Amino acid sequence: MDMEFSPEDLAFREEVRSFLKEELPESLRDGARRTPGVFVEPDIGLEWHRILYEKGWVAYHWPKEDGGTGWSPTQKFIFEKECALAGAPGLSILGLRLVGPVICAFGTPEQKARFLPGILSGTDYWCQGYSEPGSGSDLASLKTSARVEGDEYVVNGSKIWTTHAHHANWIFALVRTNTEVKKQAGITFLLLPMDQPGIEISPILSMSGDHEVNQVFFSDAKTSVDNRIGEEGQGWSIAKFLLENERGGSCFAPKLLQTIEELEHLSQEQPSGVNGAIAHDPRFRDRLARAKLEAEALEVTELRILAELAKGRSPGPQTSLTKLLGANIGQEVDTLRLELLGYDALQLPMDRPLYGNEAPEPVGSPLAQIAMGKYLNNRASTIFGGSNEVQKNIIAKTVLGL
16 A cells, blocks of 8 residues: 655645644643643633634534535544644544534434534534443443423433533433334434533542543433434444544544653653663663554554545444554553653642643643643543443454454
């Protein structure tokens, strides 16, 4: 396969680099650097969202007719890589990368006109109602129910690990509308407004002290029948489409390689406590080199998937492979960061945010201040979006034919 970029792609890369140099504020880079959570806070993410929206680049994974950019798979990869290298904050994937493409693919013209503009502009903020207590990896066993009363669905049950539900004004949720059929066939995909009496949000604080996830309780919560995406019972098929975007819709390797490069530079200065810089410690040096090789191999895998997408093929189960590898390599990098920074990395401030004028003073360095928080938060990366075990089962069944 040809992995060289075309002259057109190289010109596009220069355009992206120039845009990032001119339009990405240092305050957003700094905020992204100093955020220990998996998701950046909305004040950072939405500011960057709106800058990209003004440029027309915010929904680059959407079809052009629905407000997307019309970029090729290669251009999408280049854009994500350059954003990672520039230190741009992540965008909230819940609207742009998850429910947005679902509405583009399965929504009616009326639903597209109703929901897509708010996602594009950032005026609507979304959260995802998938996992439940007792229904995480076995998502098809979910019990949150919805029944039709007149022209509305009435929803009862609860969802858990609901990222940024405390910021959201809409939730997309999988609900059970039929208990008499195979469990996958009784699931429906609904959109519900969050600002209503029948919805209660209970915060869940992570070990790091970050408030990113919640439990959401539905007690006769209501939504219009017009807010059902697809047909009743089609929710499981839509969920699989969405999970492909969640598990493999982004390139993991560039950000990992950028972080590893930072650790390489820091290891040249950080004392080992024995004999010079920690870069001279062969055990640490070998582990860092192994992580870099694995990240480079992951980037090759992502480029191979890119080549398939360029031929018009779907990413398919290969997204499970990139999700599995990206999460595991990321956790190893988190561990190396802690080891590199030593005692300074033991600090775990509870104040948030750790950027801006009122941020607490770090012990040692800002990188050390967030190191433990990143390590603790990213322990979940091998669970959310489908655990390692789920990804391995998918790979074994659909790729290896076992």
